[in-house]
Amino acid sequence: MSISFDKALGIHEQALGFRAKRAEVLANNIANADTPNYKARDLDFSAVLAAQNEKTKSGSFALNMTNSHHIEAEGLGSGDESLLYRTPMQASIDQNTVDAQLEQSAYAENSVNFQASFTLLNSKFKGLISALRGE
Amino acid sequence: MSLASVFNIAGSGMSAQTTRLNTVASNIANAETVSSSIDQTYRARHPVFATMFQGAQSGGDSLFQNQDAGGQGVQVLGVVEDQSNLDARYEPNHPAADAKGYVYYPNVNVVEEMADMISASRSFQTNAEMMNTAKTMMQKVLTLGQ
Numbered sequence: 059m060s061i062s063f064d065k066a067l068g069i070h071e072q073a074l075g076f077r078a079k080r081a082e083v084l085a086n087n088i089a090n091a092d093t094p095n096y097k098a099r100d101l102d103f104s105a106v107l108a109a110q111n112e113k114t115k116s117g118s119f120a121l122n123m124t125n126s127h128h129i130e131a132e133g134l135g136s137g138d139e140s141l142l143y144r145t146p147m148q149a150s151i152d153q154n155t156v157d158a159q160l161e162q163s164a165y166a167e168n169s170v171n172f173q174a175s176f177t178l179l180n181s182k183f184k185g186l187i188s189a190l191r192g193e
Numbered sequence: 194m195s196l197a198s199v200f201n202i203a204g205s206g207m208s209a210q211t212t213r214l215n216t217v218a219s220n221i222a223n224a225e226t227v228s229s230s231i232d233q234t235y236r237a238r239h240p241v242f243a244t245m246f247q248g249a250q251s252g253g254d255s256l257f258q259n260q261d262a263g264g265q266g267v268q269v270l271g272v273v274e275d276q277s278n279l280d281a282r283y284e285p286n287h288p289a290a291d292a293k294g295y296v297y298y299p300n301v302n303v304v305e306e307m308a309d310m311i312s313a314s315r316s317f318q319t320n321a322e323m324m325n326t327a328k329t330m331m332q333k334v335l336t337l338g339q
Binding site for chain 1: 195198199202203205206210211218220241243244257264265266267313316320321323326329330333334336337338339
């Protein structure tokens with residue numbers, strides 16, 4: 059029997075990575091709140107979750123290894139397909155689709171979700187540590 | 194690490210807003226700077242913002258820039274002068290009046306500049322707050338396993 063970190067940590071590791079990535083995307087939206095022609099972006103959580111579930115179901119990761127020298131692809135699969143454009147609520151005269159209030163609330167929500175994912179991941183590690191100590 | 198790039202993005206936003214605040218200060222300070230010729234009169238200055246992309250930031254400016262990729266902050270492309278008409282006033286007793294008795298005032302709209310100043314100040318605050326939140330998140334990650 060071997061200890062697998064992937065099995066022990068579950069989805070929380072990927073969830074934390076997703077939250078960090080989304081913080082970057084939302085930060086970019088807020089920084090470009092005054093840039094003409096800028097289109098607000100966001101990551102679709104359910105799309106990333108579905109992609110991760112698909113990978114888990116198929117047993118291996120998305121890339122096929124046809125040669126023994128190929129290295130297994132790991133990590134968060136948040137490619138460009140999950141990076142979408144936000145639908146503007148109110149059109150701006152300079153073609154900018156950033157709603158500062160919306161982005162701020164999304165950023166705050168993402169930050170709280172990040173802390174939640176972190177707490178869950180931390181408790182997984184604490185469980186592993188107490189299992190190793192056997193106390 | 195993507196959380197660290199939030200610092201770069203927010204920093205670029207703060208830098209761009211500072212440039213905007215500087216042009217506003219320059220415009221308001223020169224709002225009453227008169228001149229006797231059109232060419233020498235101060236014109237309102239405005240910064241031009243543009244999204245910064247990953248390739249452009251790392252120096253390798255590619256012709257086939259991936260427009261679909263997420264941006265990496267904001268940059269000031271340059272500062273342009275307002276080309277709208279100057280305000281010519283008939284003031285023959287003014288020491289700077291030209292032969293016909295006109296002095297030229299800059300095309301600075303002080304009310305617009307004040308609104309711009311408040312907007313720049315708020316955007317700066319938002320970027321600073323965003324950096325603070327990212328810092329809290331990173332500090333939290335450092336306590337993993339404790």
